[in-house]
Each structure stands twice: as structure tokens, then as C-alpha cells.
Amino acid sequence: MxxxxxxxxxxxxxxxxxxGGVCVKHGEDQIALFYFTRRNxxxxxxxxCPHKKQMALSRGMIGSTTDEPKVACPFHKKTFxxxxxxxxxxxxxxxxxxxxxxxxxTVYIGTTPKS
Amino acid sequence: xxxxxxIVIGNGMVGYKFCEKLRSKxxxxxxxxxxxxxxxxxxxxxxxxYFNGKTADDLSLSTENWYQEQNITLxxxxxxxxxxxxxxxxxxxxxLDYHYDILVFATGSGxxxxxxxxxxxxxxxxxxxxxxxxxxxxxAKKAKTASVIGGGLLGLEAAKALIDLGIERTSIIEFAPRLxxxxxxxxxxxxxxxxxxxxxxxxxxxxxxxxxxxxGRITALKFSDDTALDVDMLVISAGIKPRDELAKxxxxxxxxxxxxxxxxxMQTNDPAIFAIGECALYDGMIYxxxxxxxxxxxxxxxxxxxxxxxxxxxxxxxxxKLIGIDVASFGDNFITxxxxxxIIFENKHKGxxxxxxxxxxxxxxxxxxxxxxxxxxxxxxxxxxxxxxLPENPEELILGARGxxxxxxxxxxxxxxxxxxxxxxxxxxxxxxxxxxxxxxxENIDDLKKCTKAGTGCGGCLPMVKDLMTYTxxxxxxxxxxxxxxxxxxSRQELFDLIHIHELKSYDEVLDALGKNDGCxxxxxxxxxxxxxxxxxxxxxKGNDVAQDSNDRFLANIQKGGxxxxxxxxxxxxxxxxxxxxxxxxxxxxxxxxxxxxGQRIDLFGAHLNDLPIIWEELxxxxxxxxxxxxxxxxxxxxxxxxxxxRFGLHDSVSFxxxxxxxxxxxxxxxxxxxxVSGCIRxxxxxxxxxxxxxxxxxxxxxxxxxxxxSKPQHALLLATDLDSETCIKxxxxxLMFYIRTADPLTRTATWLNKMxxxxxxxxxxxxxxxxxxxxxWENEIxxxxxxxxxxxxxxxxxxxxxxxxxxxxxxxxxxDPTIEFVEMRGQKRTAEWKTV
Numbered sequence: 001m002x003x004x005x006x007x008x009x010x011x012x013x014x015x016x017x018x019x020g021g022v023c024v025k026h027g028e029d030q031i032a033l034f035y036f037t038r039r040n041x042x043x044x045x046x047x048x049c050p051h052k053k054q055m056a057l058s059r060g061m062i063g064s065t066t067d068e069p070k071v072a073c074p075f076h077k078k079t080f081x082x083x084x085x086x087x088x089x090x091x092x093x094x095x096x097x098x099x100x101x102x103x104x105x106t107v108y109i110g111t112t113p114k115s
Numbered sequence: 116x117x118x119x120x121x122i123v124i125g126n127g128m129v130g131y132k133f134c135e136k137l138r139s140k141x142x143x144x145x146x147x148x149x150x151x152x153x154x155x156x157x158x159x160x161x162x163x164x165y166f167n168g169k170t171a172d173d174l175s176l177s178t179e180n181w182y183q184e185q186n187i188t189l190x191x192x193x194x195x196x197x198x199x200x201x202x203x204x205x206x207x208x209x210x211l212d213y214h215y216d217i218l219v220f221a222t223g224s225g226x227x228x229x230x231x232x233x234x235x236x237x238x239x240x241x242x243x244x245x246x247x248x249x250x251x252x253x254x255a256k257k258a259k260t261a262s263v264i265g266g267g268l269l270g271l272e273a274a275k276a277l278i279d280l281g282i283e284r285t286s287i288i289e290f291a292p293r294l295x296x297x298x299x300x301x302x303x304x305x306x307x308x309x310x311x312x313x314x315x316x317x318x319x320x321x322x323x324x325x326x327x328x329x330x331g332r333i334t335a336l337k338f339s340d341d342t343a344l345d346v347d348m349l350v351i352s353a354g355i356k357p358r359d360e361l362a363k364x365x366x367x368x369x370x371x372x373x374x375x376x377x378x379x380x381m382q383t384n385d386p387a388i389f390a391i392g393e394c395a396l397y398d399g400m401i402y403x404x405x406x407x408x409x410x411x412x413x414x415x416x417x418x419x420x421x422x423x424x425x426x427x428x429x430x431x432x433x434x435x436k437l438i439g440i441d442v443a444s445f446g447d448n449f450i451t452x453x454x455x456x457x458i459i460f461e462n463k464h465k466g467x468x469x470x471x472x473x474x475x476x477x478x479x480x481x482x483x484x485x486x487x488x489x490x491x492x493x494x495x496x497x498x499x500x501x502x503x504x505l506p507e508n509p510e511e512l513i514l515g516a517r518g519x520x521x522x523x524x525x526x527x528x529x530x531x532x533x534x535x536x537x538x539x540x541x542x543x544x545x546x547x548x549x550x551x552x553x554x555x556x557x558e559n560i561d562d563l564k565k566c567t568k569a570g571t572g573c574g575g576c577l578p579m580v581k582d583l584m585t586y587t588x589x590x591x592x593x594x595x596x597x598x599x600x601x602x603x604x605x606s607r608q609e610l611f612d613l614i615h616i617h618e619l620k621s622y623d624e625v626l627d628a629l630g631k632n633d634g635c636x637x638x639x640x641x642x643x644x645x646x647x648x649x650x651x652x653x654x655x656x657k658g659n660d661v662a663q664d665s666n667d668r669f670l671a672n673i674q675k676g677g678x679x680x681x682x683x684x685x686x687x688x689x690x691x692x693x694x695x696x697x698x699x700x701x702x703x704x705x706x707x708x709x710x711x712x713x714g715q716r717i718d719l720f721g722a723h724l725n726d727l728p729i730i731w732e733e734l735x736x737x738x739x740x741x742x743x744x745x746x747x748x749x750x751x752x753x754x755x756x757x758x759x760x761x762r763f764g765l766h767d768s769v770s771f772x773x774x775x776x777x778x779x780x781x782x783x784x785x786x787x788x789x790x791x792v793s794g795c796i797r798x799x800x801x802x803x804x805x806x807x808x809x810x811x812x813x814x815x816x817x818x819x820x821x822x823x824x825x826s827k828p829q830h831a832l833l834l835a836t837d838l839d840s841e842t843c844i845k846x847x848x849x850x851l852m853f854y855i856r857t858a859d860p861l862t863r864t865a866t867w868l869n870k871m872x873x874x875x876x877x878x879x880x881x882x883x884x885x886x887x888x889x890x891x892x893w894e895n896e897i898x899x900x901x902x903x904x905x906x907x908x909x910x911x912x913x914x915x916x917x918x919x920x921x922x923x924x925x926x927x928x929x930x931x932d933p934t935i936e937f938v939e940m941r942g943q944k945r946t947a948e949w950k951t952v
Contacts, residue, residue, distance in 0.1 A: 011925045019623075020661030022925035023932075030934075033925070038623075038633050048934075053950040055677050055934045059665050063635030065601065072636035074665030074673055079636065090565070092178040 007101070007108040010044075016107060021071065023047050023058035024109060031098060031109055032058035034082060036069055042100035043082035044109045049073040050093035057095070085114075118145045119216040121419070122205055124195050124361065126150025128159055129392030129408035130221030131176050136416035138185045144419070146187045147213060149205070151194035152244060155182075160405050160572075163272050165248050166279040170949060174245070198365040200385055219415065220375055220383075220390035222358035224403070228351050229264070233327030238348040242273040251350065255280040258347035262286045262336060264324060265352035266294040268435065273350045274316055275438045286317035286344065288324060288336065290353075298433065298444040299484050302461065306468040306486045310440050313466075319344075355403055357394045370396040379425035381415045389415055402429055405572060406539040413542065430500065430539065434485075434492045440466070441489035446482025446499040447472060455481050458510050462487075469513040471495065478504055480512070493579045494528075497535050528582050537579055540572020548580060552587040560584065599860070600637040602630045607785065607860050611645050620650060622662035640664040641860050644747055647783035648855050651903040653910050654746075654783075655917050666745035669921065670907055671727055674720060676946040677935050679727060681707070681719040682744035683734050684780060687754045687772035687792075688715025697737040705730055708943045714751030714789065716742060721944055723931040728921050731908040740906040741781070747861075748783045749790070752776035753801065757794030757811075766811040768794035771840065775809070778844065779851065781904045782897075785858040785867075788851075803831045806864040807847055812836065816843045820850055820878070823865035832868070832875045835883060845894065849882045852893035 008031075010024040016035040024031045030047035047055050052075060060071045062082065069082040079088040085095040099110035121137075121144045123130050134146060150156070157174040165174065182189040190207070197206040204212045226241035228234060238258070240251050255261070261282045263274045266289030277285045287294075293304035294311075308318045323339040327349065336344045357374040368376045368384045374396025381389045381397075391411040393403055402408065407429035417424040432445035451457065455472040462468075467487035474481055480499040485492055491513060498505070498512070505512075533546030547567050557563040560581055564570050570577040598604055605613065610629065619625045625642050626634050634642075639662040647654055654660075654667055666672050671679035683698070698717050702709045705726050707719040722730055731741075744750065754772035758764030772792040779790075788806035793799055795811055802808025808819040814837040822831025835846060858867040871877060880886040911917045922928040936947035 015925050017661060017920070018658060023923055025924040025927045025930060030924075030932075036633070055932055056665075056673070059668070059673075061636040061639050061661065061664075062633075063602075063639065064633040065635060067632070069633070070635070077636060092180050092184070 006111045008111050010107045010109050013102060013105050013107055019062065021058035021060065021062065023055070026109075026111060030055055030058075031111075032060075032071070033100070033107065033109065034058075034062055034071065036062060036082070039064075039069065041069065042102065042107065043069065044098035044100050045071070045080065045082065045085060046096040046113075048095075049075060049078060050087075050095060051076060051078045051091065118143055120145040120147065120214060121217045121219060122213060122215040123148045123219045123221055124205070125221035125223055125358075125392070125394070126152065126156045126189065126191070127221060127223045127392065128156060128176065128405060129223065129412050130219075131156035132409050133219060133221060133391060133412035133416055134182075134185065134187055136412050137419065138187070140416060140420045140422075142186065144217075146185075148182070148187060148189045149193050149195050149207070150189070150191050152246070153192045154245065155179075155189070155191070157245065159243075162242075162245070162248065163276045163279070165245060166252065166276050168948075171245050172949075195361060198361060200365050200367075200388070203387060216387065217419065218388045220359075220362055220388070220394050221392050221412075222361065222390075222394040224355035224357050224393040224401075226351060227354040227356040229324075229353055231324050231327055233329070233333070234351075236327055236329050236333045237331055238329070238333035239327060240348070240350050242269060242276070242350050242352050248276070251276070251348075252280055254348055255282055258282055260284045260286075260346045261348045261350065262288055262344065262346045263350045263352055264288045265354065266291070266318070266320070267297065267352070267354065268295060268433075268437075269355075270352035271295070271311075271437045273352045274311075277350065278314070278316070278438070282348075284317070285315070286319060286346075287311075288319050288322045288338075288344075290321075290323055292321050294318065294320070295442065298448065299442065299486065300449065300470065302459070303468050303470065303484045303486045306461070306463070306466060307437075307440065307442065309463070310466045310487065311438065314438055316438075355393060355401070357396065357401055359394055362388075362390070362394075370399070374401050379414075379427060380418055381411055381426060391415055397426060398428060400428070402431070404429075404431060404433060407431075409540055409572070410542060432496050432500075432539075434489050441485060441487060441492075443485040443489040443492045444483070445492065445496045446480070448482045448484050450481055458513065460510070460513050471509065471513055473505065473509055477509070480505055480509070483513075485513075493537075493576060497531050497537075501532050501535050503530060503532075528579065528586060537583065538567075538569040538572065538576045541568040543567050543569040545583060548583050549587045552584050553591060557584070558588065599641055600635055602626065602632055602634050602638050603642075605629065607641060607645070608857050610642070611649070611856055614642075614645055615649055620646065620652070621657040622646070622659055634662070640667070643667065644783050644785065644860075647748075648900075651781070651783075651900045653905070653907060655907070655911060655920075660917075660920065669724060669727065670741065670745055670911060671722070672745045674946060675949065676937075677932055678721045678723060678946065680744070681722055681727070681730055681734070682712070682716060682742040683739035684742040684776070685716040685751075686776040686780075687752055687769050689754075689769055689773060694737060694739070697734070697739070701730060701733050704733075706944065708945060712744075712751075715753050716751060718744070721937060721946065723923070723935065725922050725929075725931050728912045728918050732912045735906070735909050735912065741908040743781055743907075746781075746783060747786050748781060748788070749776070749779045750787050751789060753789070753791035753805075755792075755794050755797075755799035757792075761794060763797060764794035764811070765813060766794055766816070768792040768800065768809075768811060771809065771816075772800075774840075775844070775847070778901055779847075781907070782851070782855075782900050784851070784855045786861050786863045788854075788864060804828065805831060807831070807850060809843060815839050818843055818846055821864040821868040821875075823863055825863075827865075829865045829869075834875070834879055846882050848897045849885075849890050849893050850878075852897050853878075853881060853889070856893075 018037040021032050021034045024033050032045050032047040034043040047058050054075050059074050062071045070079045072079045080095050085097040087093050096113040101108045126148050156176045195205045196208050206212045226243045261277045263270045266287045293301050325339050326337045328335040359369045359375050362375045363369045375390035377390050377395045392408040414424045414426045434443035450472050458471050460469045469485050471483035472481040531545050535545040551557045551567050557566050570580050622642050643662045702719050708721050710718050712718050752772040752775045754768045757768030790807050791800040791802040791805045792809045793802045804822045804824045808831050810817045816838045817836050818834045819831035820834045823829045923932045924930050937944040
């Protein structure tokens with residue numbers, strides 16, 4: 001992972017949606033933030049689904065396949081790994097993922113992508 | 116050692132397919148492709164869909180990174196202008212040169228443009244590339260009349276495109292005495308012509324265009340019979356011309372009428388040079404279809420990898436849909452008596468013409484032509500290609516078995532030999548498909564497409580591929596237990612009962628008690644639907660919101676671009692002027708696009724997520740409620756105006772429709788369901804196309820069930836006759852609960868009935884005679900659902916925690932999604948097209 005120097009204070013933990021996603025505004029960019037309560041894990045990815053370029057991933061359902069955490073785009077149900085960004089629906093396109101940390105009840109997203 | 120270098124000239128469908136096939140066999144060879152068009156290879160067969168909303172990206176055959184990943188160097192916009200065979204080099208337009216060890220021509224063909232005086236005028240186009248289409252659509256905006264020269268396959272496609280572009284008068288000019296002269300006979304052409312005329316196309320046969328008139332810009336056509344036709348634009352589609360000019364210039368042998376001469380190995384007279392696709396001339400013939408082009412690519416790729424394949428000609432059978440009309444020809448379509456016996460069926464009323472040519476001994480099918488109805492095409496083609504002995508009455512092949520209710524197709528498929536070629540584009544046989552299913556690697560059509568490639572070309576064989584899959588699964592005695600997904604080892608029906616017994620109320624409870632791991636986008640909405648069908652609680656409560664499909668999660672339908680649509684319920688389609696005004700005012704205030712739906716209500720499109728609660732607040736204040744257009748549940752109950760106004764009406768269909776709609780509103784089911792009530796047998800409400808439909812009779816109501824519109828229309832079947840209103844409702848109660856409890860996920864009532872053993876007779880026995888002894892329980896259950904109905908939107912806007920979810924940004928709740936774009940169309944907004952790369 002690259003060294004993070006830019007941490008964006010995204011929201012309070014209680015503003016995030018349990019087992020779902022919210023969209024975080026970062027300048028002109030949009031980042032999807034997922035609170036996978038069931039696994040006690042946080043993930044952040046680009047909000048745009050690369051399939052049809054829709055700002056929608058934060059509204060997608062999350063879940064897992066075998067043990068891989070994933071999100072399904074609400075438009076055409078393309079699924080992406082939350083940990084690596086890889087498309088799990090057999091397509092070529094991958095999404096960017098970002099590191100997340102929690103400090104004093106605030107959720108921070110590292111704005112340099114992991115992948 | 117350096118890898119040998121292959122250069123492919125041309126990046127069309129066949130050039131692409133060659134690369135794909137070669138790379139699937141070997142990663143050796145340096146592979147370089149030169150294309151003169153500005154974009155990656157795209158699907159030219161479905162080019163006209165470009166006018167129906169498909170984008171260049173949709174038509175593309177590969178993803179952006181494909182060439183790179185396959186280690187293929189692709190040059191676009193980069194035509195080769197010269198070849199030096201001595202030095203084995205190709206030269207690009209800007210003077211760069213590249214060495215080849217093997218050179219492949221996949222240059223395809225261009226439009227053949229006849230030498231008519233005036234052909235250079237503005238407003239004259241060819242129909243070949245996406246760029247041509249862009250030019251045509253640009254010019255069509257100011258044209259009222261248009262002609263197409265050429266009544267062949269491509270010409271008719273072009274005419275369709277012009278109609279789609281909104282040209283008021285489009286005509287086709289054909290030199291020959293009939294349309295599609297290569298595929299169909301005169302009688303078939305007559306039938307096609309009359310069907311096309313019904314669609315507003317003028318057809319001129321036996322017309323030889325002698326000049327194109329106009330001062331710089333086309334205004335008219337003149338013909339050899341001294342007639343003329345005023346036109347604003349012209350599309351030339353008079354055939355194809357192989358792109359052999361490069362080959363010819365470097366001394367490779369070409370045919371007298373064009374085409375690079377190749378042998379069975381696709382080799383030209385220079386052993387290092389090959390040609391495939393529409394630029395290649397094999398045995399005096401250009402193969403202007405996609406399937407033989409792919410076969411040539413396969414032959415060459417195999418031989419380059421030290422395999423041994425030959426091309427020995429190709430079946431030119433073809434089936435297509437032209438402007439919604441089936442046209443097909445197969446085998447020896449033009450053979451006539453006395454060399455065969457023909458059987459002809461013609462129905463001018465329905466516009467159907469079918470001809471089959473049978474061997475004189477009556478044993479074999481030689482070929483045929485189908486116009487207007489080509490459903491039998493696949494089976495006929497297989498019967499002909501595989502020399503299957505014909506039944507005693509071969510006319511049944513085109514007439515269908517009459518009287519019996521057994522659907523055609525099944526028996527035919529099982530009779531085919533394993534070698535029968537099902538998908539001719541990709542060369543997939545029946546054996547390939549059946550063994551892929553039998554060895555367990557494919558149990559659904561998507562897997563099958565991925566693993567065998569069958570059905571990925573023109574798609575015409577897909578119905579047969581599906582049938583083969585089903586038959587193979589069944590013949591293995593496979594009990595296809597519809598396990599929901601990896602997280603639940605149950606069918607929907609089992610899960611329904613388990614949730615009921617354990618009284619589980621949220622998705623997490625269900626997952627903890629009955630499933631494993633974290634769930635996914637398949638089981639979440641399914642469980643949510645079951646919870647709603649069982650308990651009818653507000654679907655966004657108890658953390659269930661994140662387990663809802665996007666539409667249910669935001670109680671609105673997500674539309675292209677990311678905005679949502681709003682559909683208030685209008686029971687029975689009856690609405691007061693005041694309420695109409697409210698809808699209009701709300702639409703104006705929030706700048707929404709409005710459209711009347713097929714279900715007699717009004718859809719308001721283009722709402723930002725942030726605006727949904729305030730829009731609904733205003734609608735609810737005016738007396739509206741959610742229309743559940745986003746949910747898998749009751750949509751609308753359509754009605755005709757009935758006896759209150761109509762001079763034919765027997766009963767008050769509107770009142771009954773409102774009663775039914777208000778009774779079942781909000782009830783969640785395995786899929787959406789629709790209903791209608793007609794006030795008399797004229798059936799203006801189209802009740803027989805609904806999941807349940809009611810038609811007034813002199814004595815009461817007739818109840819029909821399990822109808823469906825959509826992609827596979829099916830008439831509803833009569834369940835019971837002359838019912839009084841109370842009995843009618845009682846039967847619907849039972850019917851709906853039986854459906855809700857037992858149907859597979861996302862299965863409409865029509866499909867549910869089709870899969871039910873015993874069919875409508877069994878269903879009737881369950882509903883009317885209570886053969887399962889469930890009627891009382893079901894009636895009780897549905898009463899509970901009806902009693903617990905609440906408008907979801909009312910609850911949502913009144914609950915601050917839920918309302919908070921309707922904002923796009925968690926860290927800027929007032930901001931709307933800035934990426935949503937609208938454009939103007941006919942005085943309203945519409946969503947911008949999918950953004951392409």
C-alpha cells in the first residue's frame with residue numbers, strides 16, 4: 001500500500017449505514033464508503049460503476065462470495081470486490097479502492113487509491 | 116529466437132475474430148493489426164441498432180484493454196497503403212514500414228457504388244460504417260423523403276434505419292424484379308413487399324436508375340423508363356465490393372469481378388499471404404455473411420498453429436428480422452420442379468409465406484424459404500443439413516401440428532444427431548452444447564454462452580440452445596433444486612415456510628438462523644420480499660433497507676443516469692381534474708418529465724434522490740399514495756370505462772377495478788403482477804394479457820389467470836365463469852397466496868403456471884375445489900396483509916431517520932449528484948445517453 005498523507009474526514013461512524021454504503025463528496029470526486037458491520041470492516045471505492053459510468057456503487061447491495069467482500073451495482077448487477085476492486089462478473093473493468101481508518105468516532109478515507 | 120510476426124490488415128468482425136481465435140490457441144507470434152476506421156472492431160451485423168439507442172461502445176466486440184491484454188498491437192485510423200512482397204513489408208500512410216512473416220488480409224468489403232451520373236451530389240450516402248450512420252442521421256434531420264437503391268438484405272436494413280430516423284416517406288429502388296433476389300423467390304418477394312408497404316415503405320422493382328438530379332444537392336432520381344421520383348436523400352446499398360485494391364496493387368491474384376483468390380487454407384498465390392472474410396474469393400464466390408467469415412478465421416488460426424483445417428464452402432442459409440418481419444432461406448432454396456417437389460403455404464391475411472423443397476422420393480428436405488413466420492427455421496435447417504428423413508406428412512413442418520396442444524420443437528431437437536451445427540456463427544454443434552450441460556459445467560444460458568460461445572454471434576440460435584439445455588438437464592433426471600445462492604441452501608418456497616415457522620422479521624435474523632456468511636445481492640432482495648409477503652411491515656425498517664433492491668430501497672425506480680421516477684397510484688385509472696392538476700404542478704415545480712404509462716397512470720421521471728421526500732410529501736398532501744411501481748407486487752388494475760358510460764358495458768368495471776386495486780395494493784410477491792377489468796366481452800382493458808383479468812358477462816364476471824405481455828406474450832386462461840363479485844375476489848385471494856407461496860424467485864404467474872404439473876386443471880382444482888385444503892388459511896393470510904397495508908411513502912416522509920437516507924452525499928446532505936445530466940427533447944427533459952469512454 002502506498003503511504004497515505006491525505007486523509008479525508010468523511011463522516012461520523014453513526015452517519016454511515018450499517019451493512020450498506022454512503023457516498024462521500026471529495027471535491028469533484030465521489031467515493032463510496034461501505035460499513036460492513038457484519039464483518040466489522042470498512043471499505044471505500046470509487047462511486048462510479050465503470051460499466052455504464054453511473055454514480056451508483058454506494059447505493060448497491062454488499063455481500064460476499066466465498067469469503068470475498070463485494071458490492072453489486074444497482075444498475076446491471078455487476079459485482080466488484082471491495083478489497084481489491086476487481087470486477088467479479090467476468091468483465092475487464094476494475095474499480096479504485098481506498099484505505100479507511102476510524103479515529104475518535106470519525107471515519108477517514110485515504111484519498112490516494114490503494115489500487 | 117524472435118517470434119514470427121503476423122500482420123493483419125483490417126479490424127472488422129472477421130479480423131477481430133481471427134485475433135481472438137489465434138490467441139485462444141497460442142500466445143506465440145507477434146500480432147499487429149492495422150485498422151483504417153477510428154474505432155475497435157464492432158458488430159456490423161447489428162449496425163442498425165445504432166439508431167435504436169445502442170452506442171458505438173455497445174456494438175464494440177471487445178473491451179478497451181482487450182488487445183493490450185492479449186498482447187496484440189492495434190493501430191486504428193491507420194490504413195496500410197502499400198505492400199512490398201520482396202522485402203515482406205507493409206507501409207502505412209505516414210510512411211512507416213513494418214516487417215511481416217505472415218500477412219493476413221481481413222480488409223472486408225466496401226459498398227458497391229454504381230456509376231450513376233450525379234452520384235457525387237450532396238445527400239447521397241452509403242451504409243457501411245458507424246461514420247456513415249452518423250452522416251446519414253445528421254442529414255436525415257432536414258429530409259422528408261428518402262430512397263434506398265438496392266432491395267437486398269442491406270438495402271432493407273438501410274430503409275429500416277431511415278424509417279427509424281423519422282423520414283416520412285422512404286422508398287426502395289431495386290433493379291431486379293424482386294426483393295432480396297439472392298434469398299427469396301417471386302412469391303416470397305410479393306409477400307414481403309406487401310408487408311413492407313403496410314409499414315409505409317414504397318417499393319419500386321424493375322427500376323434502373325439512370326441519373327441523380329439536383330443542383331449540387333440531390334432532389335430527384337430518374338429512371339430508364341422515363342419516370343422520376345423526388346427525394347431529399349439517397350442511400351446506396353446495391354451490394355458489396357471486396358476491398359482487394361491493396362492486394363491487386365502488389366500483384367496478388369484477384370478474381371475478374373474482385374476478391375482475393377484463396378485456396379482451402381485461405382492462402383493466396385503468395386505463400387506468406389492469406390485472406391479471410393468478405394475480401395476473400397473462394398471457388399469463385401464471395402461469402403458475404405458473418406458465419407463463413409468466422410469459419411475462415413478459424414481455418415487460418417488453426418493452420419497457423421500447426422493444425423489442419425480446410426474451408427470448403429459454407430452453408431449460406433440465413434434468418435433475419437427485417438423491420439419486424441421474419442425472412443429466412445436455407446439449403447437449396449431455389450431448386451424447382453422437376454428436380455424436387457415443392458410444398459407452399461401462403462396466408463395473405465397474416466402475411467406468411469413458406470416454401471419447402473422436398474426430394475422427389477419424399478425422403479429429404481432440400482431447402483426452403485420462410486417469410487412472415489420463421490419460427491420453424493432452426494428445425495428445418497437442421498432437418499435439411501443433417502439429411503433427417505422426413506415424416507410422412509412433411510407439410511406439418513411448416514403448418515405445425517394442428518389439434519394437439521403439445522408445443523412444437525421438443526421432439527425435433529431430440530431427433531437431431533450430435534454433429535448437428537446449432538450455432539453456425541461460432542461453429543457449435545448439438546454435441547458440444549449437450550456435453551457442456553451434461554458434464555455439469557453449465558446449468559444456465561449465460562454459462563453456456565461463456566463456455567461454448569454458442570449464441571454469441573447473431574443470436575438466432577438462442578431459443579434452440581435453451582431448449583437443448585433444458586432437455587439435457589431433464590434427460591439426466593436432474594432434479595433442479597433451485598437453491599437460492601451460496602448463502603442459503605433452500606429453495607424460495609422452503610425459505611418462505613422456514614421464515615414463517617421461526618417468525619423471523621429481519622434479513623439479519625434470517626441469515627443468522629438459516630443461512631451462512633454475509634449474504635449477497637441475490638438472497639437479500641429475495642428474503643426481503645418474503646419478509647414483506649409474510650409480515651407486511653414497512654420495508655425500510657429494522658436495517659432491512661440495505662437488503663432491498665435499489666428500487667425498493669429508495670421507493671422509486673432508478674433510471675439511466677441515476678435519477679429516479681415517481682409513480683403515484685391511480686386506482687383503476689380514474690383520476691379527478693384536481694388531482695391531475697396537482698401532478699402537473701408537482702412535475703413543473705421539480706422539473707420532471709411526464710409520461711402516461713401502459714397501466715393508466717402517470718410516471719414522473721428525472722427526480723433527484725434528494726427531492727424524492729419533498730415530492731412525495733406534496734403528492735401525499737393532495738391525497739395520493741405510493742403506486743409501488745418500484746416493487747415486486749401489484750402494479751395496476753387497468754379498466755375500461757364500463758357500464759357507467761359505455762353503451763355496451765354490462766357492469767361497472769371501473770368500480771370493480773378500484774376495489775381490486777385497493778384490496779391488493781402494496782402486497783409483495785415473487786414478481787410484479789398486473790390486473791385489468793373489462794366491462795364486456797369487447798375487452799377494451801386487455802384483461803386477458805394480465806396476471807389475473809376479469810371480464811364482465813351477462814351473469815357476473817369471468818376470471819382469467821396467468822396471462823402476460825412482455826417479451827413472451829401469453830393469453831390468460833379461463834379459471835372460472837359467471838362469478839359474483841365476492842366469489843371472484845375469494846378466488847383471486849387464493850390464487851395470489853398460492854402464487855406468492857410457491858413461485859420461484861422473479862417468476863411471473865404465466866411462467867409459474869407453465870412449470871406447474873397438471874397446468875390450469877390442477878390450478879383450478881386447488882383454487883375452486885380447495886384440493887390442497889389450504890383455502891381457508893390463504894384467505895386468512897391475505898386478509899392480514901390487506902389489513903396491515905400502509906402507504907410506504909407516507910411512513911418514509913414522516914420518519915426522520917428514514918428520510919435522512921434520501922440524500923446523495925453523506926458529508927454534503929444538501930448537494931445533489933452533480934453528474935446527473937439532462938438534455939431537452941420535444942419540450943421536456945430527458946436523460947443524457949450512457950456516457951461512453
